[in-house]
Amino acid sequence: MRANKGLMEGAFKSAPKFQSYELFGNPEYNKQQAIQRMYQDRNVRRYIEQMPTIELEKVNGSMRGPTSQYLNGARMEYGRLARQLANPRVRPGSPMYMQTMAKMQKIQGEIRTLSTDLDNFKNTKTEFLQDFDAGIVSRGSNIEDLKELAAKDDYEVAIQNGKMMVKMDDGRMVALSDINGYFNRNASAVDDLLKLNQQAFKNGLPIDEKSDFMYRRQVRELATKAGREGLISLAVDNFLGNPLIDMDNPNDPNLVLLNENNHEALRDFVINNWMDGISSAANQAYQMRNRAGNMMSNLSYKQILDIWNTGDLEQITNLLPLNSKVGIEAYDDGTYDLKLGSRTVRKGIDPGEPQHLNMLLEVLGIPGGGGSDIDIDLI
DSSP states (O other), rough: OOOOHHOOOOOOOOSSOOSSSSGGGOHHHHHHHHHHHHHHHHHHHHHHHHHOOOOOOGSSSHHHHHHHHHHHHHHHHHHHHHHHHHTSSSSSSSHHHHHHHHHHHHHHHHHHHHHHHHHHHHHHHHHHHHHHHHOOBBBSSSOOOHHHHHSSSOOEEEETTTTEEETTTTTTTTGGGGGGOOOOHHHHHHHHHHHHHHHHHHHHHHOOOOHHHHHHHHHHHHHHHHHHHHHHHHHHHHHHHHSSTTTTTTTTGGGGGGGGGGGHHHHHHHHHHHHHHHHHHHHHHHHHHHHHHHHTTOOOHHHHHHHHTTOGGGGGGSSSSOOOOEEEEETTTOOOEEEETTTEEEEEOOTTTHEEEEEHHHHHHHHTSSOOOOOOOOO
């Protein structure tokens, strides 16, 4: 049976007319509902504004697609939870409210973690390539995974609970956060430790109990200043010919010291090795001073005066034993430097200046020249 068009139009005209879409014809009720919806929408927007995001422009090309897909899914879930939380039936402090809020905070935390990991990897990759090319990356760093990822730009990735997982060449899935780690050679500490060594040599005195305490305290401070990584660098990096611990030698008995449980033993090992070097330098300088004093004691004032009058101070070396550490270096301007080994102990001695004779005699320790020993501060 076909519907009668005229009847339908008549029914429509005779039906009660609504001046608005108010439920049950109750304007006050609908006004409250509208206000409630506005309040809910405002709360939803407020929750949505609290959701962190990630600037996709900073993300590596092959990581950008998975990151965008993850963010879209996170936004949808976060929006659903926000609407649920804004429902007036979910009262603040109720179990439903607390559970929903915890889920939203979890999403926020995961996005922040992912953003931080992406930033760290980008910065670490750039810095690592520069440091690696400069040869300053410590051998103590575990950099195999980082080297692999730094050498390419295309990655196969997956995001799990806000963690970017990267597939390695051997099939392993490694979290990006576990790769962002390397450290450089502790060269600054070595520079300062060498200054202590030079100071001990300059003093030219054996290390006694008092000076051992002083030097050991300074060595400990320098060796531990950069933390465990700095200490490991002092142990395994080649600064002075050979490393204290040879990581390439599986039979090196000290490799066990690199285990984290043996940190204090590693610290003492490094300190003791540097103290041995400082003590050796001090003893060497002391012995050189004694040898120089003994050799020079065989020279007489008359012998030196005769050579002085010739103006050729290099003749002094002819009066010394063949194994003497004393040297005379001549310059075109007629002046001379007196040396012990490679160290200059007096500069610019000029035979044309009578007062310089006393300087020469003083350095040589010959009576008539003031009778004092070598100026330690110039060694």
